[in-house]
Amino acid sequence: MSKKIVVIGGSAAGPKAASKARRMDENAEITIIQKASDLSMASCGYPYYIGGFFDDRDQLLCSPAGVIRDSRFFWNAKKIETKVRCEVQSIDRKKKTVNYINLENGEKNIQPYDKLIIATGATPRKPQIPGIDLDGITTLQSLQDADYLRKVRDEGKIKKAVVIGGGLIGIETCEALNLAGIEITLVEMLPQLLTFLDDQMAKIVEKYVQTKANVILKNGVSAFIGKEGKLTAVKLQNGTEIPCELAVLAIGVTPNSKLAADAGLETGATGGIKVNGYMQTDDPDIYAVGDCIEINNLISGISVHAPYGDLANLQGRVAGENVISGNVKKFPGVIQSGICKVFDYGVGAIGLSEQNAVKAGITDIETVINASLDKPGFMQGKLLITKLVVKKEDGRIIGAQVIGPGDVSKQLAIWAMAIKAKFNVEDMVNADLPYAPPFSLAIDHSIATAHIMQNKLSGKMQGINASQLKNSVKQKENLFLLDVRNPNEFEVLRLGLGEVLIPLGQLRKRLNELPEDKNTPIVTWCKISLRGYEAALILKANGYKNVRVLEGGIMSWPYTLEK
Amino acid sequence: MSKKIVVIGGSAAGPKAASKARRMDENAEITIIQKASDLSMASCGYPYYIGGFFDDRDQLLCSPAGVIRDSRFFWNAKKIETKVRCEVQSIDRKKKTVNYINLENGEKNIQPYDKLIIATGATPRKPQIPGIDLDGITTLQSLQDADYLRKVRDEGKIKKAVVIGGGLIGIETCEALNLAGIEITLVEMLPQLLTFLDDQMAKIVEKYVQTKANVILKNGVSAFIGKEGKLTAVKLQNGTEIPCELAVLAIGVTPNSKLAADAGLETGATGGIKVNGYMQTDDPDIYAVGDCIEINNLISGISVHAPYGDLANLQGRVAGENVISGNVKKFPGVIQSGICKVFDYGVGAIGLSEQNAVKAGITDIETVINASLDKPGFMQGKLLITKLVVKKEDGRIIGAQVIGPGDVSKQLAIWAMAIKAKFNVEDMVNADLPYAPPFSLAIDHSIATAHIMQNKLSGKMQGINASQLKNSVKQKENLFLLDVRNPNEFEVLRLGLGEVLIPLGQLRKRLNELPEDKNTPIVTWCKISLRGYEAALILKANGYKNVRVLEGGIMSWPYTLEK
Numbered sequence A, B: 001m002s003k004k005i006v007v008i009g010g011s012a013a014g015p016k017a018a019s020k021a022r023r024m025d026e027n028a029e030i031t032i033i034q035k036a037s038d039l040s041m042a043s044c045g046y047p048y049y050i051g052g053f054f055d056d057r058d059q060l061l062c063s064p065a066g067v068i069r070d071s072r073f074f075w076n077a078k079k080i081e082t083k084v085r086c087e088v089q090s091i092d093r094k095k096k097t098v099n100y101i102n103l104e105n106g107e108k109n110i111q112p113y114d115k116l117i118i119a120t121g122a123t124p125r126k127p128q129i130p131g132i133d134l135d136g137i138t139t140l141q142s143l144q145d146a147d148y149l150r151k152v153r154d155e156g157k158i159k160k161a162v163v164i165g166g167g168l169i170g171i172e173t174c175e176a177l178n179l180a181g182i183e184i185t186l187v188e189m190l191p192q193l194l195t196f197l198d199d200q201m202a203k204i205v206e207k208y209v210q211t212k213a214n215v216i217l218k219n220g221v222s223a224f225i226g227k228e229g230k231l232t233a234v235k236l237q238n239g240t241e242i243p244c245e246l247a248v249l250a251i252g253v254t255p256n257s258k259l260a261a262d263a264g265l266e267t268g269a270t271g272g273i274k275v276n277g278y279m280q281t282d283d284p285d286i287y288a289v290g291d292c293i294e295i296n297n298l299i300s301g302i303s304v305h306a307p308y309g310d311l312a313n314l315q316g317r318v319a320g321e322n323v324i325s326g327n328v329k330k331f332p333g334v335i336q337s338g339i340c341k342v343f344d345y346g347v348g349a350i351g352l353s354e355q356n357a358v359k360a361g362i363t364d365i366e367t368v369i370n371a372s373l374d375k376p377g378f379m380q381g382k383l384l385i386t387k388l389v390v391k392k393e394d395g396r397i398i399g400a401q402v403i404g405p406g407d408v409s410k411q412l413a414i415w416a417m418a419i420k421a422k423f424n425v426e427d428m429v430n431a432d433l434p435y436a437p438p439f440s441l442a443i444d445h446s447i448a449t450a451h452i453m454q455n456k457l458s459g460k461m462q463g464i465n466a467s468q469l470k471n472s473v474k475q476k477e478n479l480f481l482l483d484v485r486n487p488n489e490f491e492v493l494r495l496g497l498g499e500v501l502i503p504l505g506q507l508r509k510r511l512n513e514l515p516e517d518k519n520t521p522i523v524t525w526c527k528i529s530l531r532g533y534e535a536a537l538i539l540k541a542n543g544y545k546n547v548r549v550l551e552g553g554i555m556s557w558p559y560t561l562e563k
Helices: A013-024 A043-050 A071-078 A143-155 A168-179 A199-209 A258-262 A309-325 A354-359 A408-420 A425-429 A445-457 A466-474 A487-492 A530-541 B013-024 B043-050 B071-078 B143-155 B168-179 B199-209 B258-262 B309-325 B354-359 B408-420 B425-429 B445-457 B466-474 B487-492 B504-513 B530-541
Strands: A004-008 A029-034 A080-084 A086-092 A097-102 A108-112 A115-118 A122-124 A137-139 A160-164 A183-187 A214-216 A221-227 A230-236 A241-243 A246-249 A253-255 A286-288 A293-296 A337-342 A345-351 A365-373 A383-391 A397-404 A480-483 A522-525 A547-550 B004-008 B029-034 B080-084 B086-092 B097-102 B108-112 B115-118 B122-124 B137-139 B160-164 B183-187 B214-216 B221-227 B230-236 B241-243 B246-249 B253-255 B286-288 B337-342 B345-351 B365-373 B383-391 B397-404 B480-483 B522-525 B547-550
Touching: A004 A013, A004 A108, A013 A029, A013 A071, A013 A080, A013 A115, A013 A309, A013 B530, A029 A086, A043 A143, A043 A168, A071 A080, A071 B504, A071 B530, A086 A258, A115 A309, A137 A143, A143 A168, A160 A168, A160 A241, A168 A183, A168 A246, A168 A337, A183 A230, A199 A337, A199 A345, A199 A383, A199 A397, A199 A466, A230 A246, A286 A309, A293 A309, A337 A408, A345 A408, A354 A365, A354 A383, A354 A397, A365 A445, A383 A408, A383 A445, A397 A408, A408 A445, A408 B408, A425 A445, A522 A530, A530 A547, A530 B013, A530 B071, B004 B013, B004 B108, B013 B029, B013 B071, B013 B080, B013 B115, B013 B309, B029 B086, B043 B143, B043 B168, B071 B080, B086 B258, B115 B309, B137 B143, B143 B168, B160 B168, B160 B241, B168 B183, B168 B246, B168 B337, B183 B230, B199 B337, B199 B345, B199 B383, B199 B397, B199 B466, B230 B246, B286 B309, B337 B408, B345 B408, B354 B365, B354 B383, B354 B397, B365 B445, B383 B408, B383 B445, B397 B408, B408 B445, B425 B445, B504 B530, B522 B530, B530 B547
Parallel strands: A004 A029, A004 A115, A029 A080, A115 A286, A137 A246, A160 A183, A160 A246, A183 A214, A480 A522, A522 A547, B004 B029, B004 B115, B029 B080, B115 B286, B137 B246, B160 B183, B160 B246, B183 B214, B480 B522, B522 B547
Antiparallel strands: A086 A097, A097 A108, A122 A253, A221 A230, A230 A241, A337 A345, A345 A397, A365 A383, A383 A397, B086 B097, B097 B108, B122 B253, B221 B230, B230 B241, B337 B345, B345 B397, B365 B383, B383 B397
């Protein structure tokens, strides 16, 4: 007799699980029950549709061959029955049925299953504050949200918008609406954007985003203000009112696990459904995948909510095979990789930031910031800034953040592989990556980052980061500040902290210009701090005992520069 | 007493070794003896200077801060003495001295060393055939070669050129000269371009290069023909004469190991100097790095000549540290990674191709070809074609070739890391790579490639590659050929092998159109063979016993298509 596979949810993880199950078993009866009216929506593409990167909405719903993935497509190409606009109301685990309602006509039905896959996704958080139901307030989660915001673009009437939340979706929404010609204010409750970044990295991104939008940090929304039912302003917790006709809420999502919890399935501290490596819940006949679950972080060992489209697909594929073949495939967990485009910048992180490592109880860490071009200057190389996080004990790489106009995506992919492989720094210093000038530097940025980390771990280099330096200067600590670039570079741009300029090439001859007291704390730097490092070595060889290098040099300085 | 470090060679590996040695020891006496007049030339950048990607020749000689790396720079910034236009004639290992001649004035000198680093590079091969000394014949190795070819570009007089050799340098030279407005014929003795690729992949590249240059395979040069000392034609081994005013020889390089061999140091079968993991020759006081050595291939265990700029730098760094600190750092060997830009294509390989694996005695392998976009169509995704090579026994990944207009560089970096990590296919199928639509598909091309390989290894999919299919058709084997795309796709482009079109969505209803004999060999495909795979599964579930999928589908078909 053919197996009955029922999948709840038809966005990403669900259809993938159903399709994989079909490929494993031509004879299974496979049904997807989907609350929305669309199927297999490319929801990660919504910001780009809104931003006008493409105009054909169908592209969000198409297979690579250009066919819309509707119920007919699923039936004809995959023999998968899809019940759209149908909402599952309960799961009867004893009878092995789900009860669902047709949202079009109110009809209630029962669907039996041998194996059930829950892929109910997540819902954007909405703060319960005054005015939340005004016209002009939206999230960016559903295709209907995307349609609404695309209409805003096409109509061109709205001039000012507030985006609430400085995470991935918030940042992507900023770009999309800016490209739609709308003046944006981005409001974030925390002291920084993008919490997968450490503060200095986030600060650099913030400085860049400020050139496109008004960024307000450490401030939440206390109310939405309206007139005749329409939004007219956003009121912040500090009392500021920002006039606007549109507000987009992007303050995170909550896993849709209520259906599972109501059926007695275990959920975790994140609110996500608990699953084992086979993507199986504590009911052996029920699997769960995608944004509604929580999953093991392979670095910290902590269960996390990781609502990413790529993971949803991979998890769906694992569950789709296991429901047919028994538990034969495992999803190993996540290292948490995130990337987003912010205008001409790529911004992303793999694994743990320094801040998140500390939160996870991993405190014996070393970090380094490296700035360089992604390829040679003569090939129009663009800037990359990387912060690498490793365990001091064994140099094991546990996190990397990369930002900049350069090829961020490749760098992050390299670190994702390094972390998955449990590489330590020594594994990376002689990595054999493909090199040609159109694609990278002779020593790739990732490898150079490992080199600097190696120098730090071995005690050859002592670093100081931008916020530490800024703080020391603010505290009027007795520091000798040494910029070792060339006069023409200094002329154009400098930190302006009272630093002395001695070009590296003159340093050995001009050591008499340095403090006599060899214990004086000295900080050296250059554009990216390679010369700064060489300068520090010269000073140390000449008896200076307290020399640090400003990591990432001037290119990674997140504060105002003197011009 | 300060250590005397002498480095022979001032291009890439040598200066890197010297600089690292300086950073390890401020007091060492470090000397570079360099035969050419320039130092630290970005020789990998020559093709792009010739091609006009940039016009300022100084950029080939500059530090990232824009300072020319001449003798003054090395002395001032790094306290490294450089003797340029000086050629080392012999090494006296007993006295620990090198004897060199100043090529400017003929003066002979002796330089003592405590530790010696040989970084003498490699020399382009020149066939000893008639006419080889005619004006208009050059290699592309030295800065003088680059100057010569750049002058050709700037003068714009030469109309026709022959590039001899279809390897990396030959291909890059083709692009450079084509961009200089010169009509190019590319001649390669072997049956394919770029021997790091397997034939089908090379054929796809060839088809693309044919749109820019006249490509002649399986033909060598027998003579250069000239008039009044100037080249007028290249004569091929088959008698063809190709009129041209310029010929560029790019038939590989030979390690410059004679100096080392004359001193009694061991060289290997490749002609390169033998070194251990510390980059040390069989004389403990002499190290060797860069294009003059041979190095262990980590996959095959065979010593290879791998003359790449990135490896030269990494090896230099290791030797630079070891000459100061004793043997503390190891260079682990290479997996051999190569990449080049060919107009709008990226082309490269990591590890072993199928052909090279077989040559290395690794025969129990499985391969797969995958074609897809690098990111979604709505983000202007571009084609990637990957051939993956794994060991059948344990699925261990030993090679990957990637070509196409898509983001080849990132794909290759991912595979380089996978191979370095000794990953098998199962390690890759759930890799957690950074995903957002501007950068990749939800299931990254590399992961999808692993998925297909997983399907092959588990017996779910049987594949056939293009040359096998073409051959079978040629042999008039009894094959049923099934294209499962949509009629509109078929209309535009098809293989034209006598295939039947049944769109995937109609296949289950039209099974009666297939051969009655369930043993008939069937080959299915679509654009990229995802639908082709689904079709094969349907046929197998319906009793067909001999169904194969054309790997990579129509997008990977290297032969002429019917339009």
